[in-house]
Amino acid sequence: MLAQFLQFLFSGATVGATYALAALGFTLIYNASNVINFAQGEFIMLGGMLAVFFAQSGLPLPAALVLAILIPAIVGIVVEKLAIEPVKGAETVTLIIITIGASLVIRGLTAVFLGKGTHSLPAFSGDTPIEILGATLMPQSLWVLGVTAVVVVVLWYFFNRTLTGKAMLATSYNSLAAELVGINTSKVLFMSFAMSAALGAVGGILVTPITLTSYDVGIMLGLKGFVAAVVGGLGNGLGAVVGGLLVGILESFGAGYLSSAYKDAIPFVLILLILFFMPRGLFGARVTDRV
């Protein structure tokens, strides 16, 4: 009983950590530009696929991983420069379609160059499971959770203790005011895309040894990351992390105790319920609209 509960908790938290990284990516871009980046899931996919590609082509694993984070970050920058910056201030639907166009291009190019097969990475530190109270925990899960925790701490430090981070925060509160005090908001926009693409790629790489990857895994991962970001209240970094873990854990419990066939529906039922009762997510600020 307890063993089963723990088992669901471990697997849920592991997947949830990936959602949390994706949700942080959504949050960064949303804060910098009010854009919901529907290509976020493709960065997760790209991280995993590139890591597999470089590892298989004979590069040592650390080098392969670095490249698999750097390239998605560059892709993120290219998307921002070519597609987002020229249409600053366009309607939400227009921006949504642009990012969906970008996601199709990324997915299509991956299918053309890396193939449509399903791939896996070897786990970073072996496959010997760790027994905890009758449940088993894979070492790779510890990697996922550990790296996510490190990323969260680094981001916290970045946003609260460095000038660049504070400039990004300021832009998210009021970009006009930020510009007036001399912050280069277009640099902020560009950094937020690079960072959120890198975050997504990190999540994609970490989770590949557990869940496998292929050119089309980005859609669902991205949408669930979006759910996680909204659960926590869009634009709230802490909310994104909590939202990600919550979505992952509830999905895992739902699949285990209720119905595994409806596993993918659980995050969406959850988000509808939350939005119906708390229209701004769990941690969303109460705001009054100015007319």
Next chain:
Amino acid sequence: MQKRAYFGLYIVIAVLAVLPLVVPNSFYLDLAIRMAINAVIVLGLNLLIGFAGQISLGHAGFLGIGAYASAVLPTHFGWHPLLAMGAGAAITGLLAAVLARPIFKLKGQYLAMATLGLGIIINIAIRNEAAWTGGPDGMPVPAMGLMGFELTSDKHWYWVVALMLSVSVWASINLIDSPFGRALRALHGSEVASQVVGVDVVRYKVAIFVMSAVFASLMGSITAHYVGFVTPNLADFFHSIELVTMVVIGGMASVYGSLIGAVLLTALPQALATFEGWETVAFGAILMVCMIFMPKGLVPTLAAKFGKGD
């Protein structure tokens, strides 16, 4: 305004009447039918997105309900196809009406999320209830008929959808010019201001959402009968996005933009089929380029350029 609006309608009717005489073969007739079906759905969706300013990223879900009502009810319960189609529309309308109130308290990104979630839940339900729906493989749909006459040939279907499209265009033009349409445009402009002058904002949003959902459901039924087979892809997220893209590429808040958007995006995958393997890349790139250079969509951009109102 009124006269010019009807002028467009006459052109649409004329094109629809001449088209079957000039299409070279059944492949193009089939394409024309699918364009017309999409055009009706997009007209409804444009009322919601373009005129009322509310996003729906889950409309394919409503389409799926209609399509599967037309497949499941006649197959498993022996219902008459027309009755099944009505039932599908009724279920969709009811679902949309019940969910619309909590959904339309939301705005912008949150509204996008809620409608997206709704569509995905419907799609997952269709995929999983394999005993009824055939699961991911889909299921065949019995032919549509009335009083011994069965709609089977593409020619017959063409005239049915052409009639539906003409009626929808006529209805849209009139709706936009009615007090209802003015209320929708007012609440798009400013919700608070329209509330102040006495527009019941929530009631109008709910009404237009239900209406566009029912449009989608009816056309889902038509698609199911016309193709003779339904698969869950009809109701998936990507199809929802395709429909929204048709609205935006053609031009938001433009009746004729909806038609152009539906025609172009239905034809595009066919045209791209020659790019073996590169279709997805080309499709995505075209979406981006269109939106970057014409964020308002084709028809409004061209209309502004040539100095004519829409």
